[in-house]
Amino acid sequence: MIGLDKNMEKIRSSEITPEHVYLSRRRLLRFGMLGAASLGLTACGGQIGEMLTGTAKEADLASDMFSPDKRDELGDPANSFRVISNYNNYYEFTLDKEAVARLAANFKAEPWKVTVDGLVRNPRTYDLDDLRRKFDQEERIYRLRCVEGWSMVIPWLGFPLAKLLREVEPTSEARYVRFVSLYDPDQYPNQRGLTFYPWPYTEGLRIDEAMHDLTLLVTGLYGKPLPNSNGAPLRLAVPWKYGFKSIKAIVKIELVAEQPKTLWNTMAPHEYGFYSNVNPNRPHPRWSQATERRIGEPGRRPTLMFNGYAEQVASLYAGMDLMANY
Numbered sequence: 193m194i195g196l197d198k199n200m201e202k203i204r205s206s207e208i209t210p211e212h213v214y215l216s217r218r219r220l221l222r223f224g225m226l227g228a229a230s231l232g233l234t235a236c237g238g239q240i241g242e243m244l245t246g247t248a249k250e251a252d253l254a255s256d257m258f259s260p261d262k263r264d265e266l267g268d269p270a271n272s273f274r275v276i277s278n279y280n281n282y283y284e285f286t287l288d289k290e291a292v293a294r295l296a297a298n299f300k301a302e303p304w305k306v307t308v309d310g311l312v313r314n315p316r317t318y319d320l321d322d323l324r325r326k327f328d329q330e331e332r333i334y335r336l337r338c339v340e341g342w343s344m345v346i347p348w349l350g351f352p353l354a355k356l357l358r359e360v361e362p363t364s365e366a367r368y369v370r371f372v373s374l375y376d377p378d379q380y381p382n383q384r385g386l387t388f389y390p391w392p393y394t395e396g397l398r399i400d401e402a403m404h405d406l407t408l409l410v411t412g413l414y415g416k417p418l419p420n421s422n423g424a425p426l427r428l429a430v431p432w433k434y435g436f437k438s439i440k441a442i443v444k445i446e447l448v449a450e451q452p453k454t455l456w457n458t459m460a461p462h463e464y465g466f467y468s469n470v471n472p473n474r475p476h477p478r479w480s481q482a483t484e485r486r487i488g489e490p491g492r493r494p495t496l497m498f499n500g501y502a503e504q505v506a507s508l509y510a511g512m513d514l515m516a517n518y
């Protein structure tokens with residue numbers, strides 16, 4: 193295909209098929225979607241290939257999959273630009289992770305405006321250059337752990353969301369932050385095709401989570417503007433939560449009083465909670481979360497509580513039952 197899978201270990205079928213949402217046969221019928229196996233929506237599918245076996249090719253693989261000159265604070269190398277921008281979840285385009293880059297190639301990421309409003313004293317609309325000029329862009333090397341069980345290390349470029357929120361001055365009633373992705377069926381085939389998804393993609397954070405220094409508004413990676421496949425021109429990175437909280441192509445940030453609805457929580461509330469903190473002790477209803485596959489690495493590695501950021505974020509959840517509040 194795009195050559196990535198030539199060297200990348202084959203993707204396990206469990207990551208191709210169950211995906212984020214399991215649609216029952218009845219539901220598929222209701223939406224006239226039987227035959228949707230081709231869309232990757234069924235819970236069990238064909239064998240898409242085996243895991244890379246042995247380590248004979250590890251040296252060759254590594255240079256292609258990793259950039260060892262950039263490492264996270266645990267010492268693990270960042271994945272290569274090519275891997276990061278060619279293996280993506282971006283359901284507005286496709287459910288096929290290796291097809292996103294091609295389908296997103298002509299996405300119009302500029303001009304772009306993002307509105308920050310709701311329970312704030314200074315509602316504002318920014319264009320991307322405003323944001324780049326106003327806020328120093330810093331590199332943050334974060335782990336991204338998808339709820340499906342794979343992970344990467346990504347050198348993001350961006351700035352803390354807290355800086356933007358301070359500028360608009362949330363009122364004392366603001367308790368949550370709601371994020372909205374672009375709605376544009378002319379550019380996003382699945383906003384027409386997958387009509388039972390509650391588009392646009394939405395996400396949310398509690399305001400103290402949003403104000404946490406780790407929570408990054410991302411404008412780039414590897415020091416370059418964000419590739420379309422990674423959510424250009426503006427996306428979130430919340431590294432201690434499952435990847436789906438890190439919403440792409442943000443057009444609106446709204447301060448609200450009540451816990452906002454989110455796309456995944458609306459689609460499958462028993463599977464995707466509002467918090468969705470990475471937690472190896474709490475299995476997804478359809479698979480374990482105890483381990484993960486680092487893209488480019490053979491085998492699996494243990495998943496860390498809060499994705500390895502417990503020291504920084506555990507206090508946000510003091511006294512909260514993390515099994516009940518998932």
Ligand SMILES: Nc1nc2c(c(=O)[nH]1)N[C@H]1C(S)=C(S)[C@@H](COP(=O)(O)O)O[C@H]1N2
Pocket residue numbers: 276279280281282283284336337338339373393421422423434435436437438439440441
């Ligand atoms: N708008 C939008 N944001 C999204 C998604 C999506 O489908 N649409 N997928 C999420 C999921 S499931 C993951 S794992 C990450 C993937 O980010 P990446 O492709 O940059 O690795 O983006 C998240 N943000």
Ligand SMILES: [Mo]
Pocket residue numbers: 281337338339340434435436
């Ligand atoms: Mo994900």
